[in-house]
Amino acid sequence: MRIAQWKKHVIVGIGLLAMGALRLPFERQLTVELDEERLLPPKLEIMTGEKIGQTFSAVSLGGLRTLVATFLNLRAFSYFSEQQWANVDETFNMIVDLAPRTRYYWDTGSWHQAYNAASYYLYESDLPPLRRKLAWRESIEKGRDFLERGIRNNPKDPFLRERLGVLLSDSNKIAAFGDPAKSYQEAYDSYMDAVETGNARGYAKRAALYSLARVPGREKEALELALEIKDEQGRAMPTMLGLLYTLGFHQDPDQPVLELIDSIFPSREVAYEILGTQWLRTRDRFPVHGIAKALARLEKLLNVPEEKSILKQTPQAPMDPDDYFSRER
């Protein structure tokens, strides 16, 4: 029996619907599973679609999002070379929308704003001082915001959390965030979050300590953390030795200074060098409890001539944007 061609088309149409009904639950479930495994690309922001224009349709065809992101990364490089910071910012926003799970783009986008653009406004821009100061602060905030968005998109990535910690505790940037104590506290939290992912580098926990030690009122916890790290890592970096001293002194200011020094440092010469450096690093805002007392004792014991006394040297002042941007250039 021959079936008319139009009838065949109708039957095929019905077959398509029936096949669709059969596969629908399976595909729905598979979409959920792909989403759980973070294998499906997140939806594009409408603004990104508009900005990338014709490429948007190509991107929608799938498998080309990262390719378009690679092209945009090349474009961003041109903007960076020409110091067009607004365009760098806009391009990186599109890039991370296309490839939100690529850590490199979050890190680089933030680095351009918080470090490159901020330095440009600090040293090179011809804007009036007040505008420069505002642009400097905004660039650093943008860099921070970029990293925070990156972390929300990649919650298991320790690297971006470490980068946020670095930015929040950077001596040259911290003035942009307002209260330094709050900033060090947030840097500590970020480093510890990185440690909790289980994939952070050994440096992260030490960096967490360096931030916590600079939060006034948390010296006791910082000392406990320092001792924990020393036990875990079996060695102590110079900064950590310095902190073990100042935090230990803060716990008990009446204890004999030399006994404390001898219990922490391999030698008194080393102690003098490390504590001296810490005393002069005022820009980094490390605690200096008992350092002056220790240096005075050590200089006497090590016969340091008076004119070479560290205590007589002028430490560098902390970075103050109000002071910096009001200077004549």
Next chain:
Amino acid sequence: MNPVSIIQSIPSHVSRIGVIALHAFTQLVRMKVFYFLAFFAVILIASNFFNLPQHEGPEAAGVNILRSIKSWSLGAMTLFSVVLSIVATALLLPKDVEDRTLYTILAKPVPRIDYLAGKLLGVLLLVFISLLIMNLLMTGILQIRTNLLVTDQVAMAESRGWPAEDIALLKNDILAQGPTFSLQGAVFSVFLRATIIASMALLISTFSSSTLFTTIIAFLIYFIGHFQADARAAYFADQAGTSDGWISKLITLLIALVLPDFQLFNVIDAVIEGQVMPLFILGKLTLIGLFYVVFYILASWFVFAEKEF
């Protein structure tokens, strides 16, 4: 026809399909489609050896070059496989009619399903071999580049006195961006998508009157197929009580039922970004791909079975 005779006829079906597939493959090779591979090799070499401007932050381990190689390569594979699957399949039937080869074949005792399956297999063989060559090139270059990067970065870390655990983390970070099982899975999902597109184009070509029509419709379906998941989600959202009306509900349901969901095969981007693709996901994608192909071939046969030329 009893089951025994059906089983006995399988080898002859297979042999006929094989002959037609090889013929279709040769036909396509003569159209010089493999020239694309030279183009692909140039892209790969450019992405690997030319020093494209890169932003490298102070802590970057240089892995972006590996991501670039993967995104260029998989992007080229996607474009090639989609275009070839649609155009080659759309071309096969009209070309056989034009050359009158079709009459010669159908005048012989060749079941039409063997003819259709053979033609489709020829196209898929071509796509498979092309993807295999591209994949070998990509994996080879990626492996070389990954090894170089690991050596460089480990030397740098050792010179800075990094602890062994940190060096191991750095190494794993770089290796995750190199040639992995998930990357092979992504290439296979490119092939699966091409398989579905080709079989869908075959179905369209059985009732279309021209190559151009088949090509345009297939590309349109491919494009809209990427939004099928959105239509499905909208339909189920409607069911949850946020309905805009029965017309929109009907349209979203029709799109969800009739069009293939190509979004499922967009795992490529995530893999390029370093996500791991579990084996069960690949298995499920293969199952859904096979389901589409079998249905489209049977539907094509149904339309083509008594068609007169």
